[in-house]
Amino acid sequence: MTVEQKKHILGGQANLWAEYIPTPEHSEYMLFPRLAALAEVVWTPDDQLEWKDFSVRVQKLMDRFEIMGINYAKSAYGIQPESEINLETGEVTVSLEAEFPDVEIKYAFGDAELTANANIYREPLKIDSSTSLKAAVFENGKLLGLTMNKSYVFHKAVAKPVEYKFPYNENYNGGGKTGLVDVLRGSKYFKDGRWQGWINRPAVVTINLEEPLDVNQVIVGSLEEQGTGIYFPESIQVEVSEDGMNYRTVGNLPRKFQSNPGAKIENFTIKFEPQNNISFVRVTAVPLKENPTGGGSWLFLDEIEIK
Structure with a gap:
């Protein structure tokens, strides 16, 4: 709407439909602290809205929720990792932050436990081999919110040159030409920038390992969200070559369509003789x-691991 039209807006409201909310506690979780955020937006002039200031005040409000016994959501304490890979070194840099600024984040690698005594996050982390990373927000030794747990799998194709027979959709480019060999995985949110998408076309991807290697397994990461027209592949075929001209098929994984009501990520493994x-x-x-609802069928991939 125009600025003039906006002047006619009198206020806002929060609606919560409860057909999938079975308990009062669940209802509280959906409402708080969102109601505080709504009040901030509709009662505060636009030029005075400032996230950092609000985040300090809403955390004080959360202390009141604790005393009142309200089952409020702690999702704003969740860790949001940002990762990028150096294609020359194959090293991944991971930055960690929560929605709330200036909180204490602690982290642990591999099998190490994430406790109040874990390392304090102060600068981006460097990863150059397969591991898992756990991180969470702590305050006075107490864990706040959910723990982030991500795996980074380094394989024989990491940062290697990739060629595509059919280009991925420009709106879903998932990290560009090396997005399928960059270790960085997608989430169930298909717009997170990690997925490469094709519609009504196969993904035909050739990876140049740049040196002769022994291989016996390929893992293909895929997303399905049938409500938005994204489906798992109907089949996956793996071919290998010594010279890049003569290929032979070493694995084929057919898959029958299965109805799936929600978003799901699957790693399809194709094993073959060494x-x-x-x-x-x-x-x-x-x-x-054949899309069962009609229309096109999207195919989404985020990584091809070669072992």
């Missing part, structure tokens, strides 16, 4: 041919 001195691997993921 292949020696392989320099090129070609993966073909075929989208669902």
Whole structure:
């Protein structure tokens, strides 16, 4: 709307539909502290809205919720990792932050426990080998919110050159030309920037390993959210070559369509007899041919691991 039209807006309201909310405690979780955020937005002039100031005040309000026994959501304490890979070194840099600024984040790698005595996050973390990373917000030794747990799997194709027979959709480019070999995985939110998408076309991806290697397994990460037209592949084929010209098929994974009401991530594993001195691997993921609701079928991939 225009600025003039906006002057006619008298206020706002919060609606909560309860058909999937079975208890009062669940209702409280959905409402608080969102009601405080709504009040801040509708009662505060636009030029005075400031997230950092509000975040300090709402955390004090959360202390009141504790005393009142309100089951409020702590999602703003959740860790939001940002990762990028150096294609020359194959090293991943991970930055950690929560929605609330100036909180204490602690982290632990691998099997180490995440406790109040864990390392304090002060600067971006460097990762150059397979590991898992746990992180959470702490205050006075107490864990706040949920613990982030992410895995980083380094494999034989990391940061290697990739060629595509059919280009991915420009709106879903998932990190660009090396997005399928950058260790960085997508979430169940298909717009998170980590997914590469094709519609009504197969993903035919050729990875140049740049040296002869022994391979016996390929893992393809895929997303399904049938409500938005995103489906798991109907089949995945793996071919290998020593010279990049003559390929032979070493694995084929067919998959029958299954109804799935929610978003789901699956790692499809294709194992095959060990292949020696392989320099090129070609993966073909075929989208669902017939969308049961009509329209096109999207295929979303985030990583191709070669082992």
